[in-house]
Amino acid sequence: MSEDETQTPASGPGPDWGFETRMIHAGAGPDPTSGARQTPIHQTSAYAFHDADHAASLFNLQTFGFIYSRLGNPTVATLEERIASLEGGRGATCAASGHAAQVLAFFPLIEAGERFAASTRLYGGSVTQFSRTFPKFDWHCDFVDTEDLSAVEAVLAQGAKALFVESLANPGGVVTDLEALSGLARAAGALLIVDNTLATPWLCRPFEWGADLIVHSATKFLSGNGTVIGGAVVDSGRFDWSASGRFPGLSEPEPAYHGLKFSETFGDLAFTVHSHAVGLRDLGASMAPMNAFLTLLGTETLALRMERHCRNSLAVAEWLTGHPKVEWVSHAGLPTSPYRELAEKYLPNGAGAVFTFGVRGGYEAGVRVVEKCELFSHLANIGDARSLIIHPASTTHRQLTDEQRAAAGAGPEVVRLSIGLETVDDLVRDLDQALAAA
Amino acid sequence: MATDLHYSDALITGILRRVRTIAMVGASPNWKRPSNFAMKYLQEKGFRVIPVNPRAAAAGALILGEKACASLEDVPAPVEMVDVFRASEAALEITREAIRLRAEKGFEVVWMQLGVRNDEAAAEAEAAGLTVIMNRCPKIEYGRLWGELGWGGFDSGVISSRWPRPAKGNGRAG
Numbered sequence: 374m375s376e377d378e379t380q381t382p383a384s385g386p387g388p389d390w391g392f393e394t395r396m397i398h399a400g401a402g403p404d405p406t407s408g409a410r411q412t413p414i415h416q417t418s419a420y421a422f423h424d425a426d427h428a429a430s431l432f433n434l435q436t437f438g439f440i441y442s443r444l445g446n447p448t449v450a451t452l453e454e455r456i457a458s459l460e461g462g463r464g465a466t467c468a469a470s471g472h473a474a475q476v477l478a479f480f481p482l483i484e485a486g487e488r489f490a491a492s493t494r495l496y497g498g499s500v501t502q503f504s505r506t507f508p509k510f511d512w513h514c515d516f517v518d519t520e521d522l523s524a525v526e527a528v529l530a531q532g533a534k535a536l537f538v539e540s541l542a543n544p545g546g547v548v549t550d551l552e553a554l555s556g557l558a559r560a561a562g563a564l565l566i567v568d569n570t571l572a573t574p575w576l577c578r579p580f581e582w583g584a585d586l587i588v589h590s591a592t593k594f595l596s597g598n599g600t601v602i603g604g605a606v607v608d609s610g611r612f613d614w615s616a617s618g619r620f621p622g623l624s625e626p627e628p629a630y631h632g633l634k635f636s637e638t639f640g641d642l643a644f645t646v647h648s649h650a651v652g653l654r655d656l657g658a659s660m661a662p663m664n665a666f667l668t669l670l671g672t673e674t675l676a677l678r679m680e681r682h683c684r685n686s687l688a689v690a691e692w693l694t695g696h697p698k699v700e701w702v703s704h705a706g707l708p709t710s711p712y713r714e715l716a717e718k719y720l721p722n723g724a725g726a727v728f729t730f731g732v733r734g735g736y737e738a739g740v741r742v743v744e745k746c747e748l749f750s751h752l753a754n755i756g757d758a759r760s761l762i763i764h765p766a767s768t769t770h771r772q773l774t775d776e777q778r779a780a781a782g783a784g785p786e787v788v789r790l791s792i793g794l795e796t797v798d799d800l801v802r803d804l805d806q807a808l809a810a811a
Numbered sequence: 812m813a814t815d816l817h818y819s820d821a822l823i824t825g826i827l828r829r830v831r832t833i834a835m836v837g838a839s840p841n842w843k844r845p846s847n848f849a850m851k852y853l854q855e856k857g858f859r860v861i862p863v864n865p866r867a868a869a870a871g872a873l874i875l876g877e878k879a880c881a882s883l884e885d886v887p888a889p890v891e892m893v894d895v896f897r898a899s900e901a902a903l904e905i906t907r908e909a910i911r912l913r914a915e916k917g918f919e920v921v922w923m924q925l926g927v928r929n930d931e932a933a934a935e936a937e938a939a940g941l942t943v944i945m946n947r948c949p950k951i952e953y954g955r956l957w958g959e960l961g962w963g964g965f966d967s968g969v970i971s972s973r974w975p976r977p978a979k980g981n982g983r984a985g
């Protein structure tokens with residue numbers, strides 16, 4: 374082997390690698406010191422410096438490297454690169470949970486007293502976070518029906534600096550018109566932030582439709598086995614913070630870094646550098662290396678799992694559609710769905726695995742169906758290899774008002790399913806006996 | 812900062828392996844400036860970086876231990892690469908000077924920083940046999956291709972299952 378060959382990592386066509394290749398390889402070559410082919414779990418709090426000058430360079434953000442695992446960790450960084458690659462983003466910052474990722478996403482953007490807008494069709498926990506906890510930071514959220522584009526325009530005109538939506542909305546069956554909304558956000562000088570948790574980058578690529586940031590709960594399909602709590606915020610690298618002038622956190626001097634301007638110094642890396650060096654440094658909601666490792670294992674099979682999740686879920690939805698005890702089924706892959714066209718546009722590989730249906734008999738019947746299931750697990754999660762069932766009105770969306778629940782698609786009769794990877798006939802059989810007993 | 816410029820990883824890797832000395836036009840003595848960040852990083856990776864900054868040169872200043880030069884004319888040969896850390900409009904004049912001094916100084920590459928692009932300058936330099944890179948940062952590209960950019964959570968675009976032998980010395984091949 375020539376000296377040249379020994380010292381230069383082979384580098385391939387970069388962005389031309391296919392999705393399935395990137396879900397296994399992005400970010401993760403053999404470990405440089407041991408040759409370990411699977412990503413090592415770097416279970417360490419801190420990292421040695423070569424000397425005082427190296428330490429200074431790291432603290433000044435003049436060089437790449439690790440200081441302390443609150444700010445960055447090699448296993449977590451591997452997952453960050455993997456997720457950034459799968460979403461087609463510039464960089465990603467992992468966080469302790471999906472909710473922590475949401476705080477990290479807004480943190481550089483929203484100053485005290487400022488506003489952002491969010492869709493009414495969100496995971497209930499996000500509605501609560503935005504409406505109850507964010508006001509304590511003096512961040513204010515205006516909820517808007519994102520299917521009413523003139524209402525969105527109006528709320529953006531009132532000073533909202535970002536618009537937050539879910540691509541495929543929890544509790545299910547609703548697809549968001551990302552292209553239309555990104556156009557409105559851009560025209561208003563605001564960012565479009567997309568929670569891509571339910572869709573995953575295998576089903577939907579929000580950056581291709583003009584989103585600026587993507588957030589994930591890695592707790593769900595990215596890890597895929599119900600093992601971790603985790604999250605990520607991904608930056609497209611396309612928003613020009615310096616030109617905008619509306620985001621001083623990124624474009625103005627940062628006192629804690631000697632007056633460094635992130636956008637000037639780091640260009641399209643600015644948001645992700647800031648999320649680590651300021652966001653994680655001060656908010657501290659960092660992902661643990663073990664959770665990053667488990668999520669990396671999950672991403673290796675993402676496309677395979679999502680295909681089966683989607684296929685099983687559509688089969689169950691079709692079966693439920695004909696059931697006499699079922700009032701309606703909200704699954705964007707059904708021919709009767711009002712979101713069918715949007716699903717074909719934004720989710721060409723499948724309409725996801727989380728959806729809702731309405732049971733005849735309202736709240737009581739909804740609760741009973743859940744309790745009668747044998748194979749479906751009754752728990753508050755989605756995106757597991759196991760099939761999950763829950764009654765949102767009495768659980769995940771319990772903290773909301775009646776109107777918020779109705780707007781979020783979580784009324785009294787609604788049951789939410791997250792379809793897993795089991796034999797689909799077994800899933801149908803379980804639901805059949807539960808509905809019969811309800 | 813989307814761009815339609817495309818440079819293969821092999822091209823960039825080849826440049827960063829071959830080049831030993833860089834003349835950085837617009838290098839700042841202020842350690843908080845982006846050019847100073849880039850210069851310090853490239854020094855750590857074993858490059859010699861000669862700052863070109865008339866004001867610093869007039870003051871007889873050292874930048875990161877290197878004497879500042881007033882112009883490309885003054886840089887001591889051999890220098891394989893000119894890194895333009897100036898506005899896009901200034902790039903044409905700097906590039907023409909690089910073309911003029913090409914043989915004398917040994918310039919092979921004109922590299923314009925992230926955010927700097929001047930197509931006219933590029934065309935002239937290429938016609939004169941120089942390799943041109945625009946709208947890229949050599950620090951970011953080095954970090955990306957030598958496996959450090961991913962430490963910050965960035966997509967390097969690099970995929971490889973090979974396990975390179977550890978580098979000797981400064982990490983770049985001779």
Ligand SMILES: Cc1ncc(COP(=O)(O)O)c(C=O)c1O
Pocket residue numbers: 470471472473496498499539543568570571589590591592602603604754755
């Ligand atoms: C769409 C969506 N976003 C965000 C979250 C919050 O993620 P985490 O529970 O990891 O904080 C969830 C969790 O249920 C979710 O379903």
